[in-house]
Every structure is written in structure tokens, then in C-alpha cells.
Amino acid sequence: xxxxxxxxxxxxxxxxxxxxxxxxxxxxxxxxxxxxxxxxxxxxxxxxxxxxxxxxxxxxxxxxxxxxxxxxxxxxxxxxxxxxxxxxxxxxxxxxxxxxxxxxxxxxxxxxxxxxxxxxxxxxxxxxxxxxxxxxxxxxxxxxxxxxxxxxxxxxxxxxxxxxxxxxxxxxxxxxxxxxxxxxxxxxxxxxxxxxxxxxxxxxxxxxxxxxxxxxxxxxxxxxxxxxxxxxxxxxxxxxxxxxxxxxxxxxxxxxxxxxxxxxxxxxxxxxxxxxxxxxxxxxxxxxxxxxxxxxxxxxxxxxxxxxxxxxxxxxxxxxxxxxxxxxxxxxxxxxxxxxxxxxxxxxxxxxxxxxxxxxxxxxxxxxxxxxxxxxxxxxxxxxxxxxxxxxxxxxx
Ligand SMILES: Nc1ncnc2c1ncn2[C@@H]1O[C@H](COP(=O)(O)OP(=O)(O)OP(=O)(O)O)[C@@H](O)[C@H]1O
Ligand SMILES: [Mg+2]
Numbered sequence: 001x002x003x004x005x006x007x008x009x010x011x012x013x014x015x016x017x018x019x020x021x022x023x024x025x026x027x028x029x030x031x032x033x034x035x036x037x038x039x040x041x042x043x044x045x046x047x048x049x050x051x052x053x054x055x056x057x058x059x060x061x062x063x064x065x066x067x068x069x070x071x072x073x074x075x076x077x078x079x080x081x082x083x084x085x086x087x088x089x090x091x092x093x094x095x096x097x098x099x100x101x102x103x104x105x106x107x108x109x110x111x112x113x114x115x116x117x118x119x120x121x122x123x124x125x126x127x128x129x130x131x132x133x134x135x136x137x138x139x140x141x142x143x144x145x146x147x148x149x150x151x152x153x154x155x156x157x158x159x160x161x162x163x164x165x166x167x168x169x170x171x172x173x174x175x176x177x178x179x180x181x182x183x184x185x186x187x188x189x190x191x192x193x194x195x196x197x198x199x200x201x202x203x204x205x206x207x208x209x210x211x212x213x214x215x216x217x218x219x220x221x222x223x224x225x226x227x228x229x230x231x232x233x234x235x236x237x238x239x240x241x242x243x244x245x246x247x248x249x250x251x252x253x254x255x256x257x258x259x260x261x262x263x264x265x266x267x268x269x270x271x272x273x274x275x276x277x278x279x280x281x282x283x284x285x286x287x288x289x290x291x292x293x294x295x296x297x298x299x300x301x302x303x304x305x306x307x308x309x310x311x312x313x314x315x316x317x318x319x320x321x322x323x324x325x326x327x328x329x330x331x332x333x334x335x336x337x338x339x340x341x342x343x344x345x346x347x348x349x350x351x352x353x354x355x356x357x358x359x360x361x362x363x364x365x366x367x368x369x370x371x372x373x374x375x376x377x378x379x380x381x382x383x384x385x386x387x388x389x390x391x392x393x394x395x396x397x
Contacts, residue, residue, distance in 0.1 A: 019226040024256045026287045033076045034219060035212045036069065042203055043077045047178065050081075050145055051088060057145070057175035059165070059198065061153075063185045064205030067247030067283055070182045071151055073205070078147055078180070091144035099155035100352070101292035105163035106131060112148065113138075128163050135167075139176040149180045152289075154187035155351070161192055207246040214239035217251045224255060231270040234258075238274055249283035257281060282378045289352055290390050296337055298387050298394070299328040300345040304355060305383040308375055315358075315374040318343065332391060346373065354378065 022028065033040065049056040064070045078094045085092035095112050102108045109131035110123035117138055123131060139146060153161065167177055183191070185204070196202060208216060217239040221230065238258075242251030257277045262269045293301070303325035307316045316324075322342050329336040336342075349355045356374045375383065 019223055021224050021256070021259050023223045024220065024252055029072055029075050029079065030220065030223070032219065033072060034216050035208060036073050039073055039203060039205065040077045040080070042201070043074070043180070044081060046201055047081050047147070050085065050090065050092060057178040058200045059179040059181070060201040060203060061181040061183065061188070061199050062203050062205065063183060063188055065184060065207065065246060067249035068205045068207050069248055070205060074149055074180055074182055078149060081147065091142055093144060093146040094149070095146060096149040096151065098151045098288055098292060100152050100289050103155050105156070105160040108150070109135060132167050136176070145176045145178065147178045147180060149182065151182040153181040153183050154191045158192055161195070165195065165198055208248065210243045213243040213248065213251065216248060217242060217255070220252060221255050225259060225269065229268045231268060233271050234269055234274060237271050241278060245283070247283050249286070250281060253281045253283055254278065280382065282382055284353060284376070285378060285383065285386050290386060293390070295334065295391070295394055296341070297345045297348055298391050299332060299334065300325045300342060301349055301354065302384060302387045302391070303328040304373055305375065305380040305387065308380040309384070315372040317373065318346070318371050321346070321373055
């Protein structure tokens with residue numbers, strides 16, 4: 001993590017001239033964010049008042065489809081704003097949170113306080129209101145401001161989201177807290193489009209064009225594989241696939257897995273490798289989201305996925321899914337949670353778009369409804385592979 005004089009958790013270390021496969025990691029922010037100059041300026045101008053006497057705070061939201069570059073745009077821009085603040089001796093903090101990792105206002109506020117003030121402050125069991133008071137007093141004392149980034153904000157309930165709005169609005173002309181929210185548009189519309197009127201700017205991103213996609217892929221590939229031999233045409237085919245899906249994550253993941261495959265099999269990266277691994281790349285299984293899932297959510301997912309690898313099972317039921325979840329817990333030496341917790345895990349996986357739950361009325365004799373659970377476009381075998389990797393990681397910690 002870069003330690004600026006102004007504290008922030010905005011990025012993994014990113015230095016001029018970075019090279020190597022780690023530059024393809026999901027939390028790596030490149031030094032150059034191509035083709036987003038207008039969007040960077042649009043975001044930055046909302047924070048101009050931080051550098052004048054007015055100290056106005058703001059709320060903005062960045063909307064855009066999967067892999068349009070929302071997260072990288074915001075982290076990149078906030079990093080730049082923090083650098084300017086540092087040069088001008090303004091105490092500005094930046095704090096980035098993926099709301100899937102911390103799914104309530106109090107969990108996020110606790111993390112912010114721990115980052116800013118240190119673990120000497122006890123945050124466990126303290127209400128959001130009290131946490132807000134602690135944060136506010138700290139900012140006043142330090143004559144500081146904070147830009148709080150809430151990514152995948154749809155993971156919060158409306159009530160939790162409101163806590164942040166109140167936090168920002170209260171004492172508006174002296175407010176020291178600005179918010180940048182990030183969401184995919186559909187999710188935002190479901191959650192809180194009613195809150196749009198309280199937002200200062202709504203910035204909608206559009207997917208990269210074909211030529212922009214190619215330039216970005218070439219730039220990221222050259223940085224990751226500098227000095228390595230790459231068959232000509234590789235970047236064209238990766239860019240083509242990424243453009244078709246309108247998801248830059250698809251392209252970056254293809255490069256990552258192609259690099260891994262090539263070094264494991266001791267060959268150079270070729271178009272043939274790209275074609276071969278294409279079917280293994282599922283950008284919807286986002287690394288940062290898998291990392292944020294709790295152990296029992298992962299065990300639920302692996303249980304459902306295992307059930308669906310059985311021949312003839314396109315979907316499963318809650319009862320069956322629960323049975324497979326229990327088997328998974330046994331295998332990993334964990335005690336299974338009750339059925340109502342299991343239903344909660346299913347809901348999270350559904351909200352993340354990994355599984356589908358369709359509720360239909362049962363036959364006339366058995367009254368009630370039945371939920372049918374299926375996997376969303378991702379082969380169960382791939383899910384099992386990735387979730388296993390994540391569970392092993394948790395076990396080794
Ligand atoms: N302009 C760009 N220049 C270089 N790399 C980029 C650019 N835009 C996006 N990327 C890369 O593409 C990948 C996807 O971008 P990002 O994670 O920001 O998308 P997102 O909109 O947040 O997606 P999601 O909705 O799935 O979270 C990242 O690895 C990011 O570094
Ligand atoms: Mg994102």
C-alpha cells in the first residue's frame with residue numbers, strides 16, 4: 001500500500017514503470033487510465049471546493065455496466081485528488097470500501113475509524129450514530145476531510161445507505177465527508193433510484209469502443225508481459241472477445257489466465273492459448289466478490305454447484321441445496337448453520353448474480369411456494385474450482 005502523508009487505502013502499490021503479471025491483479029490501478037479523461041475531470045471538479053475556503057462536500061454516483069471500468073476510474077481519480085491535496089498541505093483522507101466485504105453502515109464506519117484513528121478506539125457494538133460522532137470529531141480536530149468510496153453500494157440496505165446520506169448532509173456547510181457511490185445501473189435502480197435527487201452528480205459510463213478496447217488491452221498486456229514473447233495477433237483476439245462482452249474484466253482475465261497457462265506449460269502466449277482458455281474465463285465470478293464472501297456463503301455456493309454437476313439437475317431446491325451445503329461443511333470440518341441462515345446465504349448469492357432463485361406456486365394439493373435454484377450462466381464445475389481455491393485460502397489464514 002502506498003503511504004501518502006495523507007492516509008488512504010485507495011490502491012495497491014503502483015509505481016511508474018510497473019511491470020509483471022501482478023499488474024493484472026484486480027486491485028492494481030494502472031498509472032494511466034486511458035480514454036477516461038473526461039470522466040476523470042467530471043469527478044474531480046466535484047472536489048474543487050475542497051481546495052478553496054468553502055469546503056463543500058458532495059455526493060456523486062458512478063453508474064455503468066459490468067467491467068466498464070467504474071472501480072478503476074474512481075480509485076484512480078481519488079488517488080490523483082489525494083496527491084493534489086498533499087501538495088497543497090490539505091489534510092484529505094480517502095477510504096475505499098467494497099460493500100460486499102462490509103455490508104452495513106456500522107461495519108464500514110468501524111473500518112474507517114480503525115484506518116484513520118487506529119485500533120485504540122473500540123468500535124465493536126457501537127451504534128452507527130456514535131461512530132459518526134467519533135469520525136466527525138476526529139475530522140474537526142484534524143481540520144480534515146474524507147472522501148468515502150462505497151463500491152457495489154447495492155450490497156447495502158436502503159436504511160444503511162441513508163445513514164451515509166445523513167452523515168454527509170448533516171451540517172452541510174461544514175460537512176467534512178464526501179461520498180462517491182459506485183453501482184451497476186440495474187442494481188442502483190432497484191435499490192435507491194428514489195435517492196437520485198439527493199445526489200449532486202450522476203455520472204454514467206459507457207463501454208469502451210472496439211479501438212479503445214484494443215489500446216487498453218495492448219497497454220495492460222505489454223505492462224504485464226514486458227520482455228516476454230507474445231505471438232502477434234494475441235492482443236487483437238483478446239480485445240475482440242473483451243469488446244464483444246463489453247466487459248474489460250473479460251480481457252484482463254483472459255490475459256491473466258493466458259499468462260498462467262503459458263508459464264505452466266512453458267510456452268509463449270499464443271492465439272491458440274486464448275481460444276483454449278476462453279471458456280474458463282467468467283468475469284461474473286469477480287475475484288473481489290469471491291474474496292468478500294464469508295466461509296458459509298462459499299460452502300453454500302459449493303453445495304449448490306455440486307448438486308448441479310449431477311447429471312440431469314439444471315436446478316435444485318432449498319431442501320436439496322441445504323443437504324449439499326451440510327455435506328460441504330462436513331468436508332471442510334465446519335458445523336453447519338441452521339436453515340434460516342442458509343436461506344440468507346442464498347439471498348446474498350442471488351443478489352450477487354451468481355445464482356438464480358425462481359419462486360413458483362406448487363401443485364394444488366401441496367399449498368405454498370417452491371423455490372428453484374439454478375446457476376447463472378456460469379458452469380458449476382468452474383464455480384467449484386474457484387470456490388475451492390477461495391476456501392483453501394481461508395483455511396490457510
Ligand atoms: N481505461 C482503462 N485503462 C486500463 N485498464 C482499464 C481501464 N478501464 C478498465 N480497466 C481494467 O479493466 C478491468 C475492469 O475494470 P473495473 O474493475 O474498474 O470495472 P467495473 O466497472 O468496476 O466492473 P464491475 O461492475 O464488474 O465491478 C480492471 O482490471 C481495470 O484495471
Ligand atoms: Mg467494480
